[in-house]
Amino acid sequence: MDGRCSLRFSFWRGGIFLAGLVGVSALCFGQIHFTEVSARFGVRGSPDFGGQGASWVDVNGDGRADLFVKNQGTEALPSIPDNLFINYGDSFIDEAGSRGVADAYPYGTHGAVFVDLDGDRDFDLFASTASAGVAPARNHLYRNNGNGFFEDITSTIHPAPNVDLTTSGVAAADFDGDGDIDLYFTNPLLVSDPLNPFPSPPRSLLNFYVNNGDGTFTPEYRGVDWTGFSQGVATGDYDGDGDIDIAQAMWGPASTVFRNDGSGHFLNVGAEIGLPTGYGEFDNGIAWADMDNDADLDLAVVGTGRIDLYRNAGGAYSSYQVISWTRPIEGFHTSFGDFDNDTDLDLYLSGENVYENDGQGNFTLVPAEESGLEASLRIAGPRGCALADFDGDGDLDIYVTNETGSNRLFRNDLNNSDWLKAEILSDTGGHAGGFGAKLDLYEAGKVGVPASLKGHREMSGEYGYLGQDLPIAHFGVSAAGGAKYDLKVTFQDGTQRVYPGLAPGQKVGVASVSPPLNLHGEKVENKALFFHETLIELTWEPNPLNDDVENYRVYELNAGQSLLAEVSASDYSYTLRNIDRNRAYRLAVTAVDSLGVESDPAVTTVNAGNPAVRLQRGGRSRNTKGQI
Amino acid sequence: MRKTAALLCLALAVSSWARAQTQTRIRLLPDEERYLTVGLLGGIYFLQDEVFQELYGKSAPFLGGELTMRFPVREPHGVDFSAGGRTLSRKGRTSYTEEALNLRLTNLFLSLRYSYDTGRFAIFAGPGIEYISYKETYAATFPIESVKGSRTGFHVTGGGYLHLTSALSVKAYLKFCKVETDNPGFRVNLGGTEWGMGIIYRFYL
Numbered sequence: 001m002d003g004r005c006s007l008r009f010s011f012w013r014g015g016i017f018l019a020g021l022v023g024v025s026a027l028c029f030g031q032i033h034f035t036e037v038s039a040r041f042g043v044r045g046s047p048d049f050g051g052q053g054a055s056w057v058d059v060n061g062d063g064r065a066d067l068f069v070k071n072q073g074t075e076a077l078p079s080i081p082d083n084l085f086i087n088y089g090d091s092f093i094d095e096a097g098s099r100g101v102a103d104a105y106p107y108g109t110h111g112a113v114f115v116d117l118d119g120d121r122d123f124d125l126f127a128s129t130a131s132a133g134v135a136p137a138r139n140h141l142y143r144n145n146g147n148g149f150f151e152d153i154t155s156t157i158h159p160a161p162n163v164d165l166t167t168s169g170v171a172a173a174d175f176d177g178d179g180d181i182d183l184y185f186t187n188p189l190l191v192s193d194p195l196n197p198f199p200s201p202p203r204s205l206l207n208f209y210v211n212n213g214d215g216t217f218t219p220e221y222r223g224v225d226w227t228g229f230s231q232g233v234a235t236g237d238y239d240g241d242g243d244i245d246i247a248q249a250m251w252g253p254a255s256t257v258f259r260n261d262g263s264g265h266f267l268n269v270g271a272e273i274g275l276p277t278g279y280g281e282f283d284n285g286i287a288w289a290d291m292d293n294d295a296d297l298d299l300a301v302v303g304t305g306r307i308d309l310y311r312n313a314g315g316a317y318s319s320y321q322v323i324s325w326t327r328p329i330e331g332f333h334t335s336f337g338d339f340d341n342d343t344d345l346d347l348y349l350s351g352e353n354v355y356e357n358d359g360q361g362n363f364t365l366v367p368a369e370e371s372g373l374e375a376s377l378r379i380a381g382p383r384g385c386a387l388a389d390f391d392g393d394g395d396l397d398i399y400v401t402n403e404t405g406s407n408r409l410f411r412n413d414l415n416n417s418d419w420l421k422a423e424i425l426s427d428t429g430g431h432a433g434g435f436g437a438k439l440d441l442y443e444a445g446k447v448g449v450p451a452s453l454k455g456h457r458e459m460s461g462e463y464g465y466l467g468q469d470l471p472i473a474h475f476g477v478s479a480a481g482g483a484k485y486d487l488k489v490t491f492q493d494g495t496q497r498v499y500p501g502l503a504p505g506q507k508v509g510v511a512s513v514s515p516p517l518n519l520h521g522e523k524v525e526n527k528a529l530f531f532h533e534t535l536i537e538l539t540w541e542p543n544p545l546n547d548d549v550e551n552y553r554v555y556e557l558n559a560g561q562s563l564l565a566e567v568s569a570s571d572y573s574y575t576l577r578n579i580d581r582n583r584a585y586r587l588a589v590t591a592v593d594s595l596g597v598e599s600d601p602a603v604t605t606v607n608a609g610n611p612a613v614r615l616q617r618g619g620r621s622r623n624t625k626g627q628i
Numbered sequence: 629m630r631k632t633a634a635l636l637c638l639a640l641a642v643s644s645w646a647r648a649q650t651q652t653r654i655r656l657l658p659d660e661e662r663y664l665t666v667g668l669l670g671g672i673y674f675l676q677d678e679v680f681q682e683l684y685g686k687s688a689p690f691l692g693g694e695l696t697m698r699f700p701v702r703e704p705h706g707v708d709f710s711a712g713g714r715t716l717s718r719k720g721r722t723s724y725t726e727e728a729l730n731l732r733l734t735n736l737f738l739s740l741r742y743s744y745d746t747g748r749f750a751i752f753a754g755p756g757i758e759y760i761s762y763k764e765t766y767a768a769t770f771p772i773e774s775v776k777g778s779r780t781g782f783h784v785t786g787g788g789y790l791h792l793t794s795a796l797s798v799k800a801y802l803k804f805c806k807v808e809t810d811n812p813g814f815r816v817n818l819g820g821t822e823w824g825m826g827i828i829y830r831f832y833l
Contacts, residue, residue: 525723525724526722526723526724527679527723527724528683528722528729528764528766528770528775529677529679529680529683529684529729529731529764529816530764530775530777530811530812530816531764531770531771531772531775531812532812532813532814533722533770533771535725575725577771578771578772
């Protein structure tokens with residue numbers, strides 16, 4: 001073969017390759033397509049016992065999404081461990097045992113939620129235990145030591161619970177608005193007949209662990225009566241009143257919503273807000289998501305053979321679509337995520353398929369040959385699932401648990417730059433994840449304009465049926481034409497931060513900047529022989545909740561607000577020179593982060609009057625003779 | 629007490645011995661001569677002001693000079709008219725912020741003194757008026773650049789001369805000054821105790 005012929009062959013081969021590449025790209029662009037990669041990444045779990053749910057969470061703070069699988073025991077093996085698959089980039093390794101979260105209590109784990117219980121910016125674990133006739137069955141708390149290793153802190157629950165539980169779904173949020181994370185769990189009793197289709201007389205049982213703020217929890221009843229076997233739980237502010245409400249999927253009694261009165265006490269308002277009131281359904285999952293992109297939480301209830309979708313209109317719900325399927329599986333979990341990065345939230349039903357949103361909240365099935373989810377349709381006992389961008393390519397991947405076999409990881413093949421992610425590093429209470437925070441993405445310069453809303457997310461823990469997505473908000477937004485976006489974050493206490501001008505293809509770290517602590521002002525006399533100056537020495541301490549302070553701003557508040565100085569982040573004092581000793585001074589200091597976000601002010605008042613004792617800087621003090 | 633008694637006894641003994649010696653007056657200076665002295669002085673000024681002591685230390689060295697005209701009245705008694713001045717500068721730090729300070733104090737004085745001159749040595753004492761000019765300058769970070777002003781007070785002084793030759797004497801003295809100012813808005817006591825000595829050159833008129 002001469003050289004010319006060889007060149008021609010290479011040209012043709014390259015052309016065919018390029019044509020194929022272009023074709024595949026065109027096929028995949030903007031379309032939903034997944035590839036099953038669970039064996040490749042080693043996250044199938046055990047084929048011998050079943051996964052009930054999953055949580056994506058970065059337990060060791062390395063920026064990668066780790067995976068916790070909640071396993072249910074079997075009669076032969078009631079004390080089975082959960083899995084904590086640590087993400088090492090190209091593979092996962094199960095380290096649940098060595099990291100202290102195997103939680104291998106009979107009869108296994110159902111609900112479990114990773115949440116920053118102690119405000120130290122890592123994710124702790126609240127894991128349930130289901131009795132199923134094996135006692136004792138207690139829920140457990142595990143504290144993350146900051147590096148992804150855990151210690152059992154169940155003893156922080158006082159008084160120690162002494163009843164066996166059949167906990168299924170769990171929830172974590174600051175229900176009482178006091179700045180710390182409380183816990184809720186279902187079925188705080190042994191359920192003799194969970195399949196009883198009729199409501200039980202209401203039973204007021206201790207189904208909250210209320211955080212006392214000092215590292216201890218108190219079991220309390222907060223108005224959520226037990227009326228029948230409960231499955232999945234979701235949390236969110238469905239009525240927009242600033243507190244966290246609870247939605248609960250039920251067997252027998254209708255799935256319902258418990259409205260928070262603001263103090264962490266709840267009332268069943270299902271009938272009042274338009275949800276069905278009959279009984280006899282067996283619902284497993286319940287989820288809140290803004291399906292029609294109008295900045296409120298619509299509701300999805302998953303039961304046997306159907307998903308009921310309810311549209312939220314001012315806190316009242318109306319059913320608008322029912323999704324059913326022909327496969328002989330129960331419906332357990334629906335996840336909502338923008339799988340094709342086209343701005344609206346699509347729907348995935350565990351063990352079934354993806355449904356694409358038309359932008360108005362109406363969902364259409366994506367055929368398996370298009371979505372690539374054939375393996376999903378082969379899962380025999382699908383249970384909870386969870387979403388995360390585990391490979392960091394900007395799209396949402398799916399992990400599905402299987403009660404009767406291996407679990408599955410589906411990698412999203414989208415790979416474009418039409419996305420923005422926001423991770424709450426610390427909220428106003430210093431908690432990682434920012435549960436309860438609302439994130440609204442708008443076109444740049446149009447914050448608050450409903451037509452420019454590109455996505456509304458509310459950070460929460462476990463939802464649906466025992467699934468917890470990675471607590472990083474994901475938005476699909478177009479990068480075309482250099483589009484920019486503004487992100488408005490509203491923390492649960494109402495504090496708002498706006499991150500303007502965000503270009504797609506990046507993750508934004510959201511940190512609530514907290515004011516400095518222990519601001520103190522003292523009048524001090526500074527003497528020369530012929531000039532006696534009164535100054536105010538303003539001192540403060542850095543707030544440990546802040547890790548990104550760029551500088552501090554000092555203001556005088558006496559007449560309006562006037563900026564006196566900007567002080568570097570490493571300085572915790574400022575001196576006001578030559579002030580009027582006969583005047584009171586009202587002063588404020590704020591912390592400013594690297595994005596220019598400014599904290600609320602710490603304020604102090606220095607009263608009129610003579611200066612305080614003369615203290616020489618550096619801690620030495622002098623007496624009136626000038627002797628040190 | 630025993631120590632004091634022993635010292636008194638010693639003093640009486642020395643006095644008795646001296647009186648027993650032949651009275652030979654050693655004179656270096658002629659009688660009944662008016663003379664003018666020019667002197668160069670140095671010493672230490674102990675300011676009373678507590679703030680000064682805190683910022684600059686308890687004392688400050690100075691240099692100065694004086695002119696004295698002696699009018700004999702009936703030898704060895706006489707009257708001296710004296711005029712002179714001294715200047716001192718001191719570095720310090722502010723009380724709290726410890727910023728650099730510079731102080732310059734310049735005194736001018738006029739004194740009227742009684743003097744007793746034996747021809748070999750002389751002693752003197754008397755009052756006078758004192759004029760003090762002050763300037764304190766501050767670091768750039770201080771709210772103001774400098775403060776300056778002046779104030780008049782009075783003093784009493786006493787001391788002695790030891791005549792080395794008919795033209796040259798050594799002087800030592802002690803002076804108490806009282807000068808206060810309220811100009812800064814608070815009282816600053818510029819008075820104090822001045823210990824000094826110097827060399828005096830004498831012109832006979």
